[in-house]
Amino acid sequence: MGDDDYVYDEESGEWVPAAQLLQKRGAAAQIEVRDAVGNILADGDQVTLIKDLEVKGAGRTLKRGTLIKSIRLTGDPQEIDCKFEGIKGLVLRAEFVRKR
Template sequence: MTTTCQLSGATENLTTFAVGPDAPGRAPVEITLTQNLHDQLTGETEVAPNDWRCLNDAMWSENDAVKVVSYRMLHQLKAEGWPQDLLDMIYLEEETLAWAKAGLPDENAVVHLGANGNVLSVGDTVVLIKDLKVKGGGFTAKRGTAVRNIRLVADNAGQIEGRVEDQQIVILTEYVKKK
C-alpha cells in the first residue's frame, strides 16, 4: 500500500479503494485513499464537495486508476461549478476514458436521491426527517421513523415506497435520509 493518499497526498488514516477492473476479465485496480474520501466514494458518508478540491492536482496523475476516480468524482460533482472546469481540462487516453465512463451511472436512468444527496437503492433503510401526515392512513409518520426495505418508484425519482405502521405508503425522497 502506498504511504500517501493518491488523491490528496495525506499520510494518515489511509485505506485502499477498488476502482474496478480496467478491462473485462482483469482484477480490480486499487488506489490508496484517506478513510474520509473512501467513505464518501462508497456512500458511507455524505459527499463534501470541498474535500474533493484535491482533484485539481490528482487528475494529472500518471496512474490511470487515479485519473478514473478523479474523472468519476468530478462528473458527480459537476453541478458545483468548479468541477466542470476541471472536467473540461482533464485528458484521458481513449481506453482510460472508456474505463472511467463505464463506472458512471446511466445519464437516462432514474436516480433516487435522499435529502442529503445520497443515492437510494432498493432494500435500503431510510429515516424520515420530518413528520409526514399520511393521506388516507389516518396517522402521522413521525420524524426519526426508520423505513426498512424501501422500493423505488420506477418512473419518478422523487418517490419511494415503504412500510410505516404496517401500511405501504409512498414517501417523497426529499423527506428521507439514508441510514
C-alpha cells in the same frame, strides 16, 4: 447481436454498434434517486424520516426519526415506495428521508 452489427440511433442520427446503443439505453433507463442530503438511494435501503409526515387516508402521523426498512424505487426520481406497519401502499417523497 454481434459486435459487427450496426443500428441506426434516431437521437444522434448516426449508425452505431449495437452493443454501444444498448449500453447507452441502459444508462438512460437508470433513475438516480437522491435523499434530502444528496445520498443516492437504491432498492432495499433503510431510510429515516427527517420531518413529521401526516399520512393521508391512514389517519396517523409518522414522526421524525421513524425508520423505514427496505424501500423500493419507483419510476419517479422524487418518490420511493415502502412498507410500514398498518399502512398499505405508502409512497414517500425522497426529499423527506435520509439514508441510514
